[in-house]
Amino acid sequence: MDRRFILRIVYKNLRSRKLRTLLTLSGIVIAISAIVFLLSFALGIEKLVTNEVTKGDAFLLLDVGTGNSQLVKLDEKTISEIKDLADVRTVSGIINIGAKAQAKDRTADISFYGTDKQYLSWSGLTLQSGQSLSDNARKTIVINTAYAKLLQLSPQDALGQGIKFDFTIPKELNDLSEEKVVEGQNYVVVGVVQDDSAPKAYTHYQNLIDLGATSYSQLKVEANSKNQIEKVRKQIESTGLKTQYVGDTVSQIEQVFVIFKVVLASFGFVALIVALLGMFNTLTISLLERIKEIALMKMLGMRNKDIKKIFVTEATIFGIAGGLFGLFVGIILSQIANMILNYYATRSGGEPVSVFYYSLKYILIIFAASFLVSFVTGFYPARKATKIDSLEVLRYE
Amino acid sequence: MQNQHEIIIETENLGKTFFVGSREIEVLKDVNLKIFSTEFVVIFGPSGCGKSTLLNTIIGLEKPTHGKVFTRNQEIYALTEDERGILRSKKMGIIHQMSYWVKALNVLENVAMPLLIEGEKQHRAFLHAEKILEELSIINLADQLPNQLSGGEQQKVALARALITNPWIIIADEPAGNLDSKSADEMMNLLVRLNKETKRTIVLVTHNQDCWELGNRRLEMKDGQIIKDEYHG
Numbered sequence: 001m002d003r004r005f006i007l008r009i010v011y012k013n014l015r016s017r018k019l020r021t022l023l024t025l026s027g028i029v030i031a032i033s034a035i036v037f038l039l040s041f042a043l044g045i046e047k048l049v050t051n052e053v054t055k056g057d058a059f060l061l062l063d064v065g066t067g068n069s070q071l072v073k074l075d076e077k078t079i080s081e082i083k084d085l086a087d088v089r090t091v092s093g094i095i096n097i098g099a100k101a102q103a104k105d106r107t108a109d110i111s112f113y114g115t116d117k118q119y120l121s122w123s124g125l126t127l128q129s130g131q132s133l134s135d136n137a138r139k140t141i142v143i144n145t146a147y148a149k150l151l152q153l154s155p156q157d158a159l160g161q162g163i164k165f166d167f168t169i170p171k172e173l174n175d176l177s178e179e180k181v182v183e184g185q186n187y188v189v190v191g192v193v194q195d196d197s198a199p200k201a202y203t204h205y206q207n208l209i210d211l212g213a214t215s216y217s218q219l220k221v222e223a224n225s226k227n228q229i230e231k232v233r234k235q236i237e238s239t240g241l242k243t244q245y246v247g248d249t250v251s252q253i254e255q256v257f258v259i260f261k262v263v264l265a266s267f268g269f270v271a272l273i274v275a276l277l278g279m280f281n282t283l284t285i286s287l288l289e290r291i292k293e294i295a296l297m298k299m300l301g302m303r304n305k306d307i308k309k310i311f312v313t314e315a316t317i318f319g320i321a322g323g324l325f326g327l328f329v330g331i332i333l334s335q336i337a338n339m340i341l342n343y344y345a346t347r348s349g350g351e352p353v354s355v356f357y358y359s360l361k362y363i364l365i366i367f368a369a370s371f372l373v374s375f376v377t378g379f380y381p382a383r384k385a386t387k388i389d390s391l392e393v394l395r396y397e
Numbered sequence: 398m399q400n401q402h403e404i405i406i407e408t409e410n411l412g413k414t415f416f417v418g419s420r421e422i423e424v425l426k427d428v429n430l431k432i433f434s435t436e437f438v439v440i441f442g443p444s445g446c447g448k449s450t451l452l453n454t455i456i457g458l459e460k461p462t463h464g465k466v467f468t469r470n471q472e473i474y475a476l477t478e479d480e481r482g483i484l485r486s487k488k489m490g491i492i493h494q495m496s497y498w499v500k501a502l503n504v505l506e507n508v509a510m511p512l513l514i515e516g517e518k519q520h521r522a523f524l525h526a527e528k529i530l531e532e533l534s535i536i537n538l539a540d541q542l543p544n545q546l547s548g549g550e551q552q553k554v555a556l557a558r559a560l561i562t563n564p565w566i567i568i569a570d571e572p573a574g575n576l577d578s579k580s581a582d583e584m585m586n587l588l589v590r591l592n593k594e595t596k597r598t599i600v601l602v603t604h605n606q607d608c609w610e611l612g613n614r615r616l617e618m619k620d621g622q623i624i625k626d627e628y629h630g
Binding site: 001002004005008009012013015016292293295296297298299300301302303304306390391394 | 478485486495497498501502510513514517518558
């Protein structure tokens, strides 16, 4: 039978019962939009968290430390050995010491770091004012916004501020068997980076080496490509050093979010099951109402497979239309929710973010699910329709 | 008088028994019948004599308890249900006392349906349906929904639907049973005209004695048997 005629029968049937068609369709649209809304929310949150963890070129970087081992040290020799590894692009280190800072008649214990521009950028610290650490500038520091706030200075005003430090270099980072104290070191602020966690100051590592530091607290190793990370990691760990990779954290986050996504999607799927029961009901009632029509079509010679097609097509149209409208409504609703959220976020001084994220893969899966389950739902009434005994139906009319 | 034309329908010792509870009712008793092309056969008999059962058996909807049915030498109960459906849609035009429709479709679409079921392309089936509606002078009804038509109009549309596949035989089961006398006359005249002008083979089942004169062969049934078979005209 001409497929277009089957579509015509289905279309006219659906149109002749507009209210019922609309109600059934609404059920599916609500279910699909709920799934889209909840799942895109889960994906959005996951993406926000992952982005926070993986700022900068995080997937190319390994954090290298000694892991409290007394046997290995992160000194210049170790650095040059790591640099010589085949797949390593660069290495950058950081020396972390304690410091007492004095400025504007305030004394504070802060974390003090000796490092370079590269390390700061890898750490995802962005400049608010001034400039970053340069190799040539001595006795200059970059502070974070937390420290600027402590000094009651704006990022702009903090530039040029002189700060006097007393340093304590722990014994693990110097050549002596005890900690080394260096007092009365004057530094000038040349830049401020965004970081509101705890007061910190950064200087070029050479300044601390000049004061007697011989080892780094931690290194960041950049590999040539993401694929070589595991290889580089093994080579470094074989020397007794410990490594950390952001990919490990991300996969842990992903594991947590799998559960989150499953829970949220389950709510949506419950709605979909309810909608499908509604559709099943509609198709079954429609079958009962049209029992004489089906008997007639069979009497006129319509084959069972064509009768089946009518019902399955009807169900599939619900699935396709419900799926498409549901996706559309879900995306629109989530965008509205995002706008409302950002309105309040920016009003209270936060940055606008995208809490919803749409993945093409998930959209296709949701659409395919809507299509498939509707298709399957159409089978029972379709099979029942083929079992109609036209003579029985028409005889008792 | 023996007809020299080809046999369209033949039954051989056709019998049908129904069970109502434990009661056995023999509705058809060894019916042997040959219907030849170009004949207009009127099957007459009181209610319950087995006329409709005979028709339903002939069109392949009611499997006989015993005996065989042939259409142009094809034993129809040797075919599957779907094959009988195809045979019915292609070779038999059927009109019932009540007209049944696909309510959501208009007259043109309903009339074209047997052709579409047969596998014809939509636009060609619609063209053909228009032609038939024109021939029966009811083309003005093409866009209407069948349920909006009068009984007489509905039966004319049902006849158009029966004719569209150019069937071997038209089988009409009390086609005027629900019509007023004017519409009933129009319907019967249409059948007579079809038989005379286009030599269509027609089987008309009725319990109305006024229709007796219409055909050129009369069969009278009683208690599941043909008790009279005569030609006239």
